[in-house]
Amino acid sequence: MSCKTGAEHIKSLQDGRTVYLDGKLTGDVTVHPAFRNAVKSAAMLYDFQAQPENIELMTFKPNGGNRRINRAWQMPRNYAEMVQRRKAMQAWARLSCGFLGRSPDHLASSVIGQVMGIEVFEKHGPARAKALRDYYEEASRNDYFLTYVIINPQAERAKDWGEQAEDLVARIVDEDAGGITIRGAKMLGTSSIMANEVFVANLQPLKPGEEALAFSCAVPMNARGLRVLSRKSYEAAAVSVFDNPISSRFDENDALIYFDDVKVPWERVFVHRDTDMCRAQFHDTPGHAYQNYQAQIRLSVKIKFLCGLAHRITEAIGTTNLPPVREQLGFLAAQVSMVNAMMAGMEAEGTMRGEWYVPNRHYMYSAQVLTQDLYPKVINTLRDLSGGALIMLPSSIHDFADPQLAKIINATQRAAKMSPEEKVKFLKAAWDAIGSEFGSRHTQYEMFYAGARFVTTGHSYRTFDWAEATGMVDQLMDSYQLADELGRAN
Numbered sequence: 001m002s003c004k005t006g007a008e009h010i011k012s013l014q015d016g017r018t019v020y021l022d023g024k025l026t027g028d029v030t031v032h033p034a035f036r037n038a039v040k041s042a043a044m045l046y047d048f049q050a051q052p053e054n055i056e057l058m059t060f061k062p063n064g065g066n067r068r069i070n071r072a073w074q075m076p077r078n079y080a081e082m083v084q085r086r087k088a089m090q091a092w093a094r095l096s097c098g099f100l101g102r103s104p105d106h107l108a109s110s111v112i113g114q115v116m117g118i119e120v121f122e123k124h125g126p127a128r129a130k131a132l133r134d135y136y137e138e139a140s141r142n143d144y145f146l147t148y149v150i151i152n153p154q155a156e157r158a159k160d161w162g163e164q165a166e167d168l169v170a171r172i173v174d175e176d177a178g179g180i181t182i183r184g185a186k187m188l189g190t191s192s193i194m195a196n197e198v199f200v201a202n203l204q205p206l207k208p209g210e211e212a213l214a215f216s217c218a219v220p221m222n223a224r225g226l227r228v229l230s231r232k233s234y235e236a237a238a239v240s241v242f243d244n245p246i247s248s249r250f251d252e253n254d255a256l257i258y259f260d261d262v263k264v265p266w267e268r269v270f271v272h273r274d275t276d277m278c279r280a281q282f283h284d285t286p287g288h289a290y291q292n293y294q295a296q297i298r299l300s301v302k303i304k305f306l307c308g309l310a311h312r313i314t315e316a317i318g319t320t321n322l323p324p325v326r327e328q329l330g331f332l333a334a335q336v337s338m339v340n341a342m343m344a345g346m347e348a349e350g351t352m353r354g355e356w357y358v359p360n361r362h363y364m365y366s367a368q369v370l371t372q373d374l375y376p377k378v379i380n381t382l383r384d385l386s387g388g389a390l391i392m393l394p395s396s397i398h399d400f401a402d403p404q405l406a407k408i409i410n411a412t413q414r415a416a417k418m419s420p421e422e423k424v425k426f427l428k429a430a431w432d433a434i435g436s437e438f439g440s441r442h443t444q445y446e447m448f449y450a451g452a453r454f455v456t457t458g459h460s461y462r463t464f465d466w467a468e469a470t471g472m473v474d475q476l477m478d479s480y481q482l483a484d485e486l487g488r489a490n
């Protein structure tokens with residue numbers, strides 16, 4: 001039985017979507033020099049799942065379906081199924097060393113989590129619940145690559161969302177028997193250039209009176225009026241794969257999404273003019289927990305890759321066996337294992353919600369808080385281990401083509417365990433990962449994708465078992481009294 005392939009995905013992106021870069025419309029993203037390699041990387045994910053040796057690991061057959069689909073769409077009923085699903089997501093993450101932050105399994109995780117809490121939508125209205133259920137069926141059966149925009153452009157942070165200028169935050173400007181019309185912006189549609197559809201919602205708190213902003217829906221990327229304003233493309237700026245092995249292939253892109261009077265039919269509207277439902281959609285269902293559990297799975301792969309880079313950096317400059325360097329590597333390894341251990345904890349201490357098994361929410365939020373802090377520290381450790389090695393590199397592959405320069409490169413890029421070519425190749429990859437503009441964007445990503453620190457610590461505060469913690473303190477306090485002590489002393 002077959003499943004979605006890379007070629008199918010590429011074809012599905014040739015849909016006339018409106019993407020702007022450097023002041024121009026890009027046309028077909030699958031061939032544009034700013035996006036084509038990222039698109040190929042997305043296609044690679046589907047080709048990987050379609051290989052006969054991977055099909056069982058990566059896909060499952062949905063009830064009544066005639067095609068296998070990615071396991072990210074599978075709703076685990078127990079711990080074993082959760083681990084099986086995670087292994088598929090880890091295998092995908094390994095293909096990009098964790099640098100594709102918004103691979104298709106991220107949104108699939110969010111959608112299945114929301115569907116697990118379908119009763120929350122039923123309370124909001126049977127038509128909206130039906131819309132979500134049907135959308136889950138459509139998106140999963142077609143193995144859609146979805147992205148989402150659930151955050152509003154910053155503009156004036158000191159003002160409430162409803163007080164921002166009229167055309168800023170995406171809002172409902174009209175509705176009729178056919179559906180709603182939305183106008184305004186959302187950020188930051190990571191992977192939107194290579195996704196099939198965008199899931200639109202509002203994760204930030206809204207208050208009564210801001211109902212026009214309180215909606216959630218799904219929109220095909222080629223919807224009329226949907227404009228994608230891409231940030232600078234690191235792929236376009238990459239000199240060659242040898243010079244920029246990661247940014248040339250895994251620049252998933254981020255973009256402001258502007259809805260220029262986009263019409264969305266009712267059957268794709270999941271939340272309608274309900275400010276509290278915008279919160280409940282993610283937090284009263286396992287949606288938020290599932291999407292961020294996927295993010296931690298991906299990070300566990302990326303951070304292990306960075307640990308590998310660190311070790312190789314020390315090999316490239318011959319410091320591996322120096323005691324202080326070993327200490328740094330040992331500390332790094334402990335931090336990497338902590339990320340893995342937290343992931344294992346989320347799974348082992350998961351709970352049943354009806355018939356579905358969901359990861360431990362507090363452990364997930366703890367991991368989120370700690371890893372957004374950890375990532376820049378890990379990057380700093382790699383920089384610290386490197387010294388000038390990441391900078392003392394030939395400007396590009398073209399230096400190797402000049403025999404005179406090649407001779408100097410061969411004489412100066414020596415290493416105990418690597419040839420000069422291997423050393424340059426490796427150090428360029430290391431710089432691409434941690435120091436380039438692309439690498440820097442990744443630090444920003446890991447620090448912010450799940451919300452600023454005040455947001456993630458808020459989730460941690462909200463989900464911690466304070467009753468048990470303070471209960472132990474109370475137990476201790478109850479075990480002695482001043483009057484008794486005074487009685488004993490006299």
Ligand SMILES: Cc1cc2nc3c(=O)[nH]c(=O)nc-3n(C[C@H](O)[C@H](O)[C@H](O)COP(=O)(O)OP(=O)(O)OC[C@H]3O[C@@H](n4cnc5c(N)ncnc54)[C@H](O)[C@@H]3O)c2cc1C
Pocket residue numbers: 102147148149150151152153154157187188189190191254441444445448449450451452453454
């Ligand atoms: C690379 C990248 C990719 C992204 N991809 C996506 C995506 O695909 N989809 C999507 O929906 N979103 C995406 N985002 C957006 C991301 O979710 C937000 O950046 C994140 O939620 C933080 O919100 P913000 O950017 O508005 O920052 P803010 O919340 O404005 O925070 C910025 C700073 O201001 C401070 N601050 C602001 N308000 C307060 C306050 N009330 N109290 C205390 N401190 C405050 C914060 O502490 C922080 O230091 C992406 C972001 C990045 C960087």
